[in-house]
Amino acid sequence: MFHKEGYKIMAVAMILLIIVNLAAYTFIFTEWIRLVILIGTLILFFLIIQFFRNPKRDTVFNESHVVAPVDGKVVVIEEVYEKEYFKDQRLMISVFMSPINVHVTRHPISGVVKYSKYHPGKYLVAWHPKASEENERTTVVVENEVAGEVMYRQIAGALAKRIVNYAEVGAEVVQGSDSGFIKFGSRVDVYLPVGTPLKVKLNQKVKGGLSVIADLP
Template identity: 55%
Template sequence: MTIHKEGFVSIGLAALFVLGTNALLRNFLGEIEWLTTTWLVASIIFFFIIVQFFRKPTRLSPINPKHVIAPCDGKVVVIEEVVETEYFKGPRRQVSIFMSPINVHINWNPISGVVKYFKYHPGKYLVAWHPKSSTENERTTTVIQSPNGVEILFRQIAGALAKRIVWYVKEGQQVSQGSEMGFIKFGSRVDIYLPLDATLNVNLEDKTTGSVTVIATLN
């Protein structure tokens, strides 16, 4: 299993925590065998949960200028027509994908093109499925314009556990469909805003595989 670069520090700190707490328990409470053994097992499980969170799978994206691919692993929790007020200032179809702590948390570019707009917004840490998380939580907004002029907006949104959003894109940058655009640590969601005439290929509760699942087809 390959570990993502965003996980090196967190995994190192988790390893120190496991080693340190077990050493302290053995030193001061070593005679209470059931306690030290229980904590040893629990701390090892905790460590492997942290490791699996930062796993980096190898995936091949189905490059297609008509396709909008899922920017993350997770479950589709919202499909609705909304008025997007930050960039388009008009109606769009929103698709929201919730990422649980057991999902891969890498984010991928849904289309190829030029990054026309990017902005980081500090904010709250409401639970990721809260309706106001899209506008009040810490988040980023990215707009990519495809070679044929279609623009897709998507947001990385922090959740109650996600305390750090990482991004690798900037305005004016050329990006490829399925390339990494960022990472969100420990539970969150991504919102995608599509043209109203795009054909949806997913339904509510569908599971998505980031950089693989085709969530919409552009007309």
């Protein structure tokens, strides 16, 4: 199963790679060079389609649980001052996605979207300390009666040139459902109240919609 954001890119890539191979078989008469081009283009196409895969995730719904919004590795757990929405100290958990991870962003809790805003910006590497404030990004806050307000931020990286965000203010969303997509590698930060009991630790790998990263009392 592939994400809808990838259909156009995969179709264009397929057409271009077919043209490359047709040209190779028309103008190149050395068999082993033709074979190298064929294998190379097949590998490239495989890498492109795997990037847009969208596996089904059977989220176990729990209003007090915060699930990982994306696949990747936990690279930061620290208290920070969140100045865009909460304007106070928050516990930030950052999940970094490599190019081989699934890049679907999922809602970490069920509830109502209270805030959703896009910010243009730079394309610093995703792990740069200032990436969460200076890079292109979208910020979303979802609220329910048990968990309260949970904020997550999609952050573009050096390779990610487009962030897709489906969250609309006032919409009711379901935990683990599709919230957006980041094209070609980046990270997502989750902001929770200070003192929230966490279920993850640094360098732990998580799966979006499945791994519980925190249990809000």
